[in-house]
Amino acid sequence: MARRLRFVPAARLMLVGAAALLVAACSGAAGPTPSATPDPARDKLAQILARGTLVAYGTTDYAPQSFVVDGAVRPAGTKCLPNQRTGPELSGFDAETSKVLAKGLGVEVCFVDMHWTQLTSGHWGDNIDIAYGSGAINAERMPDLWMTQPYAYSPQRFVVRSDSSYQKPSDLDGKRIGICTGCTVESYLKGTLQIPGVDLVQKVTDPVLVGYEFEAPGLDALAAGETDAYLSAEQVAVDAIKRGMPLRMLDEPAFGMYLTGFVDKASGLDEAAFVARVNDIIDAAHADGTLKALSMQWFGADYTTPAAAFDISKLGQQIQ
Secondary structure, X not given: OOOOOOOOOHHHHHHHHHHHHHHHHHXXXXXXXXXXXXXXXXXXXXXXXXXXXXXXXXXXXXOOOEEEOOOOOOXXXXXXXXXXXXXXXXXXXXXXXXXXXXXXXXXXXXXXXOOHHHHHXXXXXXXOOEEEEEEEOOOOOOOOEEEOOOOEEEEEEEEEEOOOOOOOHHHHOOOEEEEEOOOHHHHHHHOOOOEOOEOOOOOOOOOEEEEEOOHHHHHHHHHOOOOOEEEEXXXXXXXXXXXXXXXXXXXXXXXXXXXXXXXEOOOOOEOHHHHHHHHHHHHHHHHOOHHHHHHHHHHOOOOOHHHHOOOHHHHXXXXX
């Protein structure tokens, strides 16, 4: 038996449809409401994008990682403050990594220097947003700093004078070893270093530690005979030897560490979105070869591929 079709006027259909939409809207069933735009006064990523600048740590005398470019011209119309260095004024592997991040964010990079021990203790007062300074992931720093996806891996090597008799790390037991004060190598030689996901072996016992602000003065002191050895990042040691310093590295590395970008936990802003964006940009820079190319440019070797494989989730950070 055929069904009779009932004619419904178009105007009535429109009224029924409008009523259905009204009911759906009142019941919350009309779909998700677009999220509010993050407030730059509350959110770190929103602040950076609104400001148009990424303020990064940039030391001035740590070649080939970070150094002042002689004769660089400060761009007209820069958004960087007078007490900040602009991108063209600073270069090196760490500085260029900051520039990669700024480019990924679509903002201008600006650099601010800071004493290393102040940097690693956090509480920056939001004077900088992130620090790429060849600083490593270690558990001692994690109460004060968020760790981002590593951008490089750095073997740590014992450096001695070229005419010394030392051949292996244990030859340095009880000897005077120079270190960067407040750096990961100091914790290692003290036996207190913990790197999540990395097994460490103490290769020197009872060293007498001699502290320096960073590698350059420590290597100078070693060359002058003031210490027996210096525990240095391989990249820095290789550069010093290439420049003619009378030094050599022991064949056996002490340990290796993952270099990361630090973000200050004491910021008064929500940093979760910023750290997530940093990790995405660094992952992409690993994947497309950008960081590897920078490593080859500045060190003549690839120090980035092992860092790309590091699983940042192992740190268990609950970023706020």
